[in-house]
Amino acid sequence: xxxxxxxxxxxxxxxxxxxxxxxxxxxxxxxxxxxxxxxxxxxxxxxxxxxxxxxxxxxxxxxxxxxxxxxxxxxxxxxxxxxxxxxxxxxxxxxxxxxxxxxxxxxxxxxxxxxxxxxxxxxxxxxxxxxxxxxxxxxxxxxxxxxxxxxxxxxxxxxxxxxxxxxxxxxxxxxxxxxxxxxxxxxxxxxxxxxxxxxxxxxxxxxxxxxxxxxxxxxxxxxxxxxxxxxxxxxxxxxxxxxxxxxxxxxxxxxxxxxxxxxxxxxxxxxxxxxxxxxxxxxxxxxxxxxxxxxxxxxxxxxxxxxxxxxxxxxxxxxxxxxxxxxxxxxxxxxxxxxxxxxxxxxxxxxxxxxxxxxxxxxxxxxxxxxxxx
Amino acid sequence: xxxxxxxxxxxxxxxxxxxxxxxxxxxxxxxxxxxxxxxxxxxxxxxxxxxxxxxxxxxxxxxxxxxxxxxxxxxxxxxxxxxxxxxxxxxxxxxxxxxxxxxxxxxxxxxxxxxxxxxxxxxxxxxxxxxxxxxxxxxxxxxxxxxxxxxxxxxxxxxxxxxxxxxxxxxxxxxxxxxxxxxxxxxxxxxxxxxxxxxxxxxxxxxxxxxxxxxxxxxxxxxxxxxxxxxxxxxxxxxxxxxxxxxxxxxxxxxxxxxxxxxxxxxxxxxxxxxxxxxxxxxxxxxxxxxxxxxxxxxxxxxxxxxxxxxxxxxxxxxxxxxxxxxxxxxxxxxxxxxxxxxxxxxxxxxx
Numbered sequence: 001x002x003x004x005x006x007x008x009x010x011x012x013x014x015x016x017x018x019x020x021x022x023x024x025x026x027x028x029x030x031x032x033x034x035x036x037x038x039x040x041x042x043x044x045x046x047x048x049x050x051x052x053x054x055x056x057x058x059x060x061x062x063x064x065x066x067x068x069x070x071x072x073x074x075x076x077x078x079x080x081x082x083x084x085x086x087x088x089x090x091x092x093x094x095x096x097x098x099x100x101x102x103x104x105x106x107x108x109x110x111x112x113x114x115x116x117x118x119x120x121x122x123x124x125x126x127x128x129x130x131x132x133x134x135x136x137x138x139x140x141x142x143x144x145x146x147x148x149x150x151x152x153x154x155x156x157x158x159x160x161x162x163x164x165x166x167x168x169x170x171x172x173x174x175x176x177x178x179x180x181x182x183x184x185x186x187x188x189x190x191x192x193x194x195x196x197x198x199x200x201x202x203x204x205x206x207x208x209x210x211x212x213x214x215x216x217x218x219x220x221x222x223x224x225x226x227x228x229x230x231x232x233x234x235x236x237x238x239x240x241x242x243x244x245x246x247x248x249x250x251x252x253x254x255x256x257x258x259x260x261x262x263x264x265x266x267x268x269x270x271x272x273x274x275x276x277x278x279x280x281x282x283x284x285x286x287x288x289x290x291x292x293x294x295x296x297x298x299x300x301x302x303x304x305x306x307x308x309x310x311x312x313x314x315x316x317x318x319x320x321x322x323x324x325x326x327x328x329x330x331x332x333x334x335x336x337x338x339x340x341x342x343x344x345x346x347x348x349x350x351x352x353x354x355x356x357x358x359x360x361x362x363x364x365x366x367x368x369x370x371x372x373x374x
Numbered sequence: 375x376x377x378x379x380x381x382x383x384x385x386x387x388x389x390x391x392x393x394x395x396x397x398x399x400x401x402x403x404x405x406x407x408x409x410x411x412x413x414x415x416x417x418x419x420x421x422x423x424x425x426x427x428x429x430x431x432x433x434x435x436x437x438x439x440x441x442x443x444x445x446x447x448x449x450x451x452x453x454x455x456x457x458x459x460x461x462x463x464x465x466x467x468x469x470x471x472x473x474x475x476x477x478x479x480x481x482x483x484x485x486x487x488x489x490x491x492x493x494x495x496x497x498x499x500x501x502x503x504x505x506x507x508x509x510x511x512x513x514x515x516x517x518x519x520x521x522x523x524x525x526x527x528x529x530x531x532x533x534x535x536x537x538x539x540x541x542x543x544x545x546x547x548x549x550x551x552x553x554x555x556x557x558x559x560x561x562x563x564x565x566x567x568x569x570x571x572x573x574x575x576x577x578x579x580x581x582x583x584x585x586x587x588x589x590x591x592x593x594x595x596x597x598x599x600x601x602x603x604x605x606x607x608x609x610x611x612x613x614x615x616x617x618x619x620x621x622x623x624x625x626x627x628x629x630x631x632x633x634x635x636x637x638x639x640x641x642x643x644x645x646x647x648x649x650x651x652x653x654x655x656x657x658x659x660x661x662x663x664x665x666x667x668x669x670x671x672x673x674x675x676x677x678x679x680x681x682x683x684x685x686x687x688x689x690x691x692x693x694x695x696x697x698x699x700x701x702x703x704x705x706x707x708x709x710x711x712x713x714x715x716x717x718x719x720x721x722x723x724x725x726x
Binding site: 015017114117118193195 | 410413417579582
């Protein structure tokens with residue numbers, strides 16, 4: 001049996017002050033079911049990926065809520081793994097299908113972040129960090145700044161190399177109507193922008209965002225590939241220590257390497273066969289580390305970039321990062337390309353795609369490999 | 375629903391602004407906070423803000439402004455039939471600022487009085503209310519004041535801009551000589567929680583970027599558009615929009631089709647910051663001090679929570695030098711300043 005993506009949908013990402021978490025998840029769920037051409041009565045399970053519902057929207061019980069509101073036949077659960085909540089939700093859906101618990105699963109990822117001020121949101125996000133990091137007063141931008149500093153010192157990368165990642169992702173977001181920042185920036189703008197945590201400036205950081213994404217994932221027995229069908233070849237997760245202080249190295253995210261290694265084995269492909277990827281660029285340094293840890297280049301060379309399309313959606317950086325939605329949105333984006341439905345930003349070659357979603361600074365990593373049927 | 379009405383019986387018969395001489399540079403605050411001052415100055419469009427002396431509060435500021443307004447009017451304190459003081463920093467939660475101000479000014483006892491609070495727009499709301507009372511024939515003249523020692527929590531983004539100041543406008547019937555004719559007023563409001571200070575709290579809180587688009591821009595732009603109706607922005611010679619920082623009014627102006635030349639006279643925020651209820655009122659006073667006879671003025675204030683008031687006035691005569699007076703006009707007050715350090719700022723505001 002293979003597991004396929006039958007439908008996908010992403011809401012607009014941004015400061016959506018007129019929208020609630022529920023309304024965003026509803027739009028994503030209804031959109032994904034419509035795209036798949038399935039009725040709510042055909043859904044066996046709803047898996048919702050969300051991190052901050054309890055802290056921001058005073059609603060934790062999202063699994064039952066969405067199953068009820070969408071009037072699905074089956075049941076609902078919510079999963080949480082920090083910023084990898086969306087990726088974990090997809091993984092749970094794949095597991096449920098593989099074990100025979102469900103045949104058709106609606107995966108939702110969503111986050112409503114702009115209803116509270118930055119202090120509250122920042123403190124809530126630190127729920128993904130270790131006790132020691134919280135006590136030290138670090139924030140996520142501070143933690144990634146430590147990784148960036150270590151990387152720059154070791155490999156001679158400069159702030160300009162980080163800026164190139166932001167410039168690329170903003171340019172790609174300019175073609176994405178769902179992106180929070182569909183505007184191009186220049187390297188000079190990025191370098192002159194206000195410093196957030198040395199060496200990470202404003203344009204090195206992904207934003208606080210609202211948004212949701214949905215996928216209909218199905219188990220199918222026929223080997224024949226259906227029209228617009230995207231197969232999930234691999235769905236792997238790995239976990240590591242929450243705190244950077246317990247890591248062997250600041251120069252890599254071990255969980256990414258582990259999840260990717262297993263995913264390549266599981267899919268029976270290597271990085272050279274991947275055409276497009278959506279990687280977790282919560283900060284510019286994170287994209288550079290991801291390219292290396294996913295095996296697209298050697299360690300210490302990620303800052304030079306690679307010659308494959310990376311984050312055509314604009315990434316977390318410019319498409320936006322509603323944390324629970326991100327892992328699902330990455331797969332929605334890949335699905336568009338693998339179906340040749342990505343419009344202006346369609347990748348020229350798009351047979352195989354990889355989605356890489358990280359929780360915290362690498363406490364969780366999720367890697368999915370997708371294959372198109374066109 | 376507000377009815378469209380052209381006022382015929384109300385004019386501004388006196389006006390005055392007061393800005394304390396103390397200033398703190400945005401760069402000085404940024405230095406204390408270990409931030410890049412140049413970027414913050416550029417980002418906010420504010421160079422410095424006015425700071426109240428340690429013996430100043432909304433009452434004393436209001437009195438300073440009202441005295442200056444009375445100096446420029448023919449009315450005597452005892453003629454005044456209403457005193458409305460708009461502020462976010464009334465010294466008392468219960469007990470009016472207005473009666474203290476009126477007592478100091480010698481207004482007597484037979485006058486309408488109330489304190490107003492509507493974040494940064496309570497001053498212009500006082501203008502509308504007094505204008506309506508005069509138009510209705512209830513009083514011959516009244517004083518509307520916006521006065522604030524604007525609060526900001528140390529370390530909050532507001533700390534860079536929350537300033538100090540007061541402006542008083544005396545409105546009167548045809549019995550008095552008008553400086554400007556008040557022609558039209560309107561207001562545009564909604565329940566929008568962009569900025570607030572709960573009872574018992576010392577400092578306001580705000581929704582960060584939420585204060586922008588759904589707060590300031592929606593109410594200033596949509597309120598002004600509805601106020602204008604079919605009339606064009608170009609009929610106005612001078613425009614004042616509430617100035618929480620230097621960027622917002624410029625951006626709103628651009629979207630409304632207001633040109634820089636229309637905006638520049640009353641654009642005080644770069645030098646004094648945002649004195650909350652006094653911001654748009656001081657802009658109005660500055661325009662009245664500088665504008666020429668026949669010029670048409672548009673003022674749109676903004677108060678968080680949220681709403682905007684729009685006023686339309688026509689200047690009847692130019693302010694002559696004899697009415698300007700050293701220390702009375704804003705030009706001399708803006709020129710006579712004393713820079714203070716961040717430490718002094720904290721001491722003067724009672725924050726340490």
